[in-house]
Amino acid sequence: MTFEPKIVGFLCNWCSYTGADLAGTSRIKYRPNVRVIRVMCSARIDPTFVIKALAEGADGVLICGCHPGDCHYTEGNYKTMRRYPLLKRLLADYGIDDERVRLEWVSASEGKRFADIVDDMTERLCELGPSLVKSALATDAVER
């Protein structure tokens, strides 16, 4: 069977979730690999959510928020933007491939863009192969 990566998507309620809904209302087809979790703002996305998703077996994590300047709460996504590089550095230290975690801006009118992002990310993760985080954690636990 071909490898079908699992992506957990954290989408802010105002722009990105609405954008993902718009892909639906416009009947734009995309790869079925993303499973969306709605949060009020991208600034709510605690780094532990991303780590939890990887630990539970996600092959990739997609974070989406409103475009800079468009956050429903004015500046939440600037906070996300500042936190994201720190998270990426931490993940790199643990040997997690850079492309497994992505931050993208998707507005409420960008259904097509959301679909393209999911397709592209799925494609890249297929090339990368399954994430080993979950199984590594399991062996780690056994060895200890």
Place this chain on the structure above:
Amino acid sequence: MEEPRIGVYVCNCGTNIAKVVDCDAVAEFAAKLPGVVVARSYKYMCSNPGQEMIVQDIEEQSLERVVVAACSPRMHEQTFRRALETAGLNPYLFEMANIREQCSWVHDDGAIATEKAQALVHAAVNRVARHEPLERMSVDMCPNTLVIGGGIAGMTAALELADAGKRVYLVEKQDHLGGNIARVDLTAPYLDSARDILTYLVTRVLEHDNIEVMTESRVERLDGFVGNFKATLGSLANAADGNAAVDVGSVIVCTGYKEFDAARITHYGYGKLPNVITSFELERMLRQGRIETKEGRPPQFVAIVHCVGSRSEEYHSYCSRVCCMTALKYAHEVKSALPKSYVSDVYVDMHAFGKGCEDFYRQSSEVKTLFLMYGRGEHPVIRKADPGDECGMLIEVNELLSGETVEIPADLVILMVGMEPREDVDDVAHLVSISTDKDGWFIESHPKLDPVATTTDGIFIAGACQAPKDIPDTVAQARAAAARILARIARGKLVVDAVYAEVDEDRCSGCRVCNELCPYVAIEYDETKRRSHIISALCKACGACVAACPSGAIKARHFTDEQIFAEIEGVLE
């Protein structure tokens, strides 16, 4: 943890969902999940029988939690929450799984879509088990309204509210009321006078006991939340006047538009060729009753060019909606003032969509206007005529209907400049916490179902600041916004969402990291307790502080870490 009793309802949405997702299989899968005591697949969950089914199950099967797998929660979350309330269950003990917009409508493969729907239902079931009953807050609704902008939209809305006996503060930045209509002569399509419409409105507004008009003023700040805003108003004319603060329950933004700067399109020679003018400059001539060239002569050849700055890749992609009919109005007015003149109308497409407009178009062809069609993405080129020509300028057009390149004479060229957002839209958007779209127009809450509200509760938009609009549409939107506000005032109390963040004072270390993060200044620091505290009425629940708290002391109600972790486990199991 003892599992609460959960009911799961998988909506087929006619065939919208069932065509791709095997809804029965999803219900069967859900039935096996921990805590689930009922799982059903049904044709239309949002219909009355669908909602009654939930109510009945809650009562008969003593359900404590409900999951509906259907459309987006942005569509029907409120509908189903109400059903729970009807059955006496707290509305927050509910969760939706989005298997339509984010599943059946975007995937073709039934087996894979069904699997995805099951994962989403699993996540919702996991999450809902951890939901807590939340009490909504009830706050007083202040019956006063702030209207920003004194154009036709602002004046109409103010009168509607004031006539109902409510107080209105009308803030206008210029030294007079009226907005752009004050610059217009007759109005399309019935050719009634803009001045008459305006005089009537301005007089009524100025004389109304319930309306306080503040010209040459601006809103400096807006604090608070729906029902209870405090607006700080400042004078632009005299800074020494100081600021005034007023209490309002709602705000209507009616800041309108400005015209496109024609000098940006160099082919038209605006600013260089003296007899190339904009629509507003012609309006001024019409109001003065004298159409003439810079040399002071009545023009023999008049040319009107449409879509200046509109419907173009380079400038604005949208249609400005009023210019086509305004152009026809000019053809009429020029012809009646100068019967011997020749009028040509250079257009891309003729947009005559409004009531009475198509008839008006037909009448215009009868007043002997020469219509020439040019292609979208092209620009006619305007140049000075050669000495000895009987006209001042020549316009070269690739005429689409004949397929030929033609040159037409002109002594006066009128550029139909489009509408664009005002320079200070971003400041206004920021001031009242609303958003603008890619073109800079304010975004409504829903384009079809809720075109006057915004995503910030208590802030409404009306008129051309939302998108280019003619007078009838502007007036309709302004009255709709006022009606929405009056309905709320009539209820007296407002129920605000129970979703907000709260600090667990026992875990708070008093580090104050969160204090600066909150965009709504909702976090206070208590110096004596050395703890931070969130004013729930100010919190909008973005969760920025929750994610930042190093002690994990802040809880986002209804979006707790535990609930989201449960969801993550659910989608991945």
